[in-house]
Every structure is written in structure tokens, then in C-alpha cells.
Amino acid sequence: GAGVSQTPSNKVTEKGKYVELRCDPISGHTALYWYRQSLGQGPEFLIYFQGTGAADDSGLPNDRFFAVRPEGSVSTLKIQRTERGDSAVYLCASSLRGGKDTQYFGPGTRLTVL
């Protein structure tokens, strides 16, 4: 079956611009996660959705970052006033019910802020 998909695969933007990154989770998965992986680091947790609601957004670095999941499936990560330090691979994952259920990752979106 289809895995987690993310679009675009690559995004280049200029400092100060707004970007949206999209994630399509595995069908039927109620839990969705966003992580960010900077060069040489492991993935870093950003936010976790259970259904339509953000159950844990403790990893969002500041208020320029926002994520939504309005219908409990597709999610969009939104970054306002991008900064060069936002350059990273943004990974999305989904799991069946959350908790300790296995998280399945998408291929990521590589964001480059010039």
C-alpha cells in the first residue's frame, strides 16, 4: 500500500518568504508527526497530531512555525518569515493510533532558505 508522501520534495525560498510543506499520511492512521533534520543531526520532534488536534506542539521552535490537520488526514506545516537557519529536511511520519505504535516516515522535504 501507499506509504507517507510529502510534497514538494525540494523547496528553495528566499529569506523572509512564507512556505507550506504538505504531508499525506498512510490511510487510516490517526496520528501524524512532523520532525526536522538538520545536517549531521538526527530528526528533531516538532509536533504531533491525534486526529485533527495538535496533541503535543512542544517542539515547534517559535511562533513562525504552525501546522494544521483540518480533516484528520493531510497536514500542512507552515513557516512564516523564513530564516536561513530554517534550512533542513522536514520529515513527516504517521502511526496507526499514536502512543508506541510504529511511526512510518515519508521521504522528507528539503527546504533551503537563501
Add this chain to the structure above:
Amino acid sequence: DQQVKQNSPSLSVQEGRISILNCDYTNSMFDYFLWYKKYPAEGPTFLISISSIKDKNEDGRFTVFLNKSAKHLSLHIVPSQPGDSAVYFCAASGRAGTASKLTFGTGTRLQVTL
């Protein structure tokens, strides 16, 4: 503050030999540990996990050992195969409200040579 540490950035092993990847953690609230494997331009793929109530879990060629008193876990791959060449991430999660939030190490690049 790196709560999950992988102190070896890289490891080279001959085909057929055992690969041992190590991971240390500092947060005593972690009770579930996982290993993910990552190929270039792909998202991390779940490999194997272990609960803190166990000290060993085995799945085919992969075995994870957990030493809670030392806050240390290791992944053993035997025999190693060229297709095992990838970056391996150790991850951990806690109880209840933090069960879904994975904390990753910085990864170990394994190269299996012929």
C-alpha cells in the same frame, strides 16, 4: 542537551562479520527504544524496538540489547550484508504524554564492505 547519544559517527565492517552499533541515553524517563535505518534521500525506516521491561529483542539478523543500569543500548547485525550500509538512528520515547515523541541520536553511518 543531547538526551540520546551515538558517539560513533561511522563504522566499517566486513561482509559476514558482526556490526555493533551503540547508543547511550541520559533521560531515566525513557521506557521504549527503537532503531531506525536511513538510506540517502529516503525517510527513516523502522528496524527494531525494545521495551524497558526487556533486556533483549531479536528479529532475524538484528538484535537489540538494553542495559538500563548503564543507560545503554546496542544493535547487533549478524551477519552484516552490503545492503545494510546506511545511517542508523537510535531513538527513545517516554511514558504517557511523551510516548509518541521520539528523541533521536545523531546517527551512525555503517558501511559494510565486500
